Amino acid sequence: MSADTHEIVSAFAQAGLDLHGTLREMLDEHPAHRTERRGCGYTQASRFLSTFINQPRRPDQSLDFGLFAEWPKARTEALARQAIAAGWARGWRRLDRCDPAMRAHLLPESLAAQLATLPKILADIEAGLQHEESRLLMTLIRQILAPEAPAAPSITEMSEKPEIGSCSRAEEFFLEIAHGRVRRNGRVNVFVDNACQPLLVEKLGLGESHSAMAVAPVTICDVVLPPGSLFALRYPDETKPKRDIACGHLLPIEAITQARFLRLTTLAVSTAIRRRAFSAQFEAQLRGDMLSPASTTIDDLRQFALDNLARG
Known part of the structure; x- marks a missing residue:
């Protein structure tokens, strides 16, 4: 990693979870993302996250792992179906909170273990960040992948992109x-x-x-x-x-x-x-x-x- 690498990019890489290439470019302020209309890489990174934020946290879908460069999405969905059938309604999400005996029967075992440790990995990354703006984005990433029961007022999502834009002005x-x-x-x-x-x-x-x-x-x-x-x-x-x-x-x-x-x-x-x-x-x-x-x-x-x- 170079000195110009964003601390979120570095933190995920050190955890063995490389972020999606486009998100890495945005966070690292690649010139393509620094235009008059797009704003800057940080702005673009929050737009990138919006695609994931505006979709329901479905227990049997692995779309949220599009945040990463690589992830076994099909195997994650298969494991989620096993978890739901075994009585864990949240599927692959928050396996750290399910009955360990039930989790032990999910296959593949290595993926179940990885999913169970994911919330702690995300929390540790967030805790180790130095900059306010990094923690702000990281909080969004953590909630996408490991949501808590939100205390703030909830609004129904708009699934399709509206005509209203997000121009930098x-x-x-x-x-x-x-x-x-x-x-x-x-x-x-x-x-x-x-x-x-x-x-x-x-x-x-x-x-x-x-x-x-x-x-x-x-x-x-x-x-x-x-x-x-x-x-x-x-x-x-x-x-x-x-x-x-x-x-x-x-x-x-x-x-x-x-x-x-x-x-x-x-x-x-x-x-x-x-x-x-x-x-x-x-x-x-x-x-x-x-x-x-x-x-x-x-x-x-x-x-x-x-x-x-x-x-x-």
């Missing part, structure tokens, strides 16, 4: 919204939980409509997405709001029929490491004269939502 509007600036003809909706706490801030008439940013953790397919995550939303046009607010509507999170995680934005990490994490994309935000990309935080956007809820 999406932050432009949310940075402005975070500072209380909503352009003419634009509207901003706030989705809240049962305690009327803001979860998602959605923009309409500002670039692509029905694009939203999380200001609190939300769950899709058992993966908890952090504040600063970008989503595409779908809900009926006739949805009745809880009430109007100054910039748009206050809506319950239950109104969302489908949501798709698109990528992490620069607001997902602290300002101190934003340049390191998002490199070329962050530099483009500065060159593009976006509103305070170096100092605006996701807390600013959340405060905007809270202020609008208070004003009504």
Whole structure:
């Protein structure tokens, strides 16, 4: 491994689990992934993970192992069917928590043992990472492969890719919204939980409509997405709001029929490491004269939502 190798790439290699070649290139900031529209390799890596995040964690399918360069997917699915037949409803997932006596009868034994140790390997990799942005991505990878019972509010996934894109300039509007600036003809909706706490801030008439940013953790397919995550939303046009607010509507999170995680934005990490994490994309935000990309935080956007809820 060279000095430029991303620490996630190195950590997985050291654990004997090489990541998919495309994901490695993205994390290592290959020039092909550092374009004006794509942003930077880190942005692209979160887009790569979105393909896996937006699909259900099925117990008998091995699609999630597409994160790795190599994995015996067919044998994993065969083993999963054995586990389900033996009474372990989660299939190949979380075999570390099933009855060891049952696991001992799964074949091949070596694969069953590898699957049982996978959650600990992932947790150890996560614990050994030094950088905030690495731990953020690694938490997503770990949840894809070894999901826990999520505590954050859950939204039904949008299985197909929507017309709403994940262009690297999406932050432009949310940075402005975070500072209380909503352009003419634009509207901003706030989705809240049962305690009327803001979860998602959605923009309409500002670039692509029905694009939203999380200001609190939300769950899709058992993966908890952090504040600063970008989503595409779908809900009926006739949805009745809880009430109007100054910039748009206050809506319950239950109104969302489908949501798709698109990528992490620069607001997902602290300002101190934003340049390191998002490199070329962050530099483009500065060159593009976006509103305070170096100092605006996701807390600013959340405060905007809270202020609008208070004003009504």
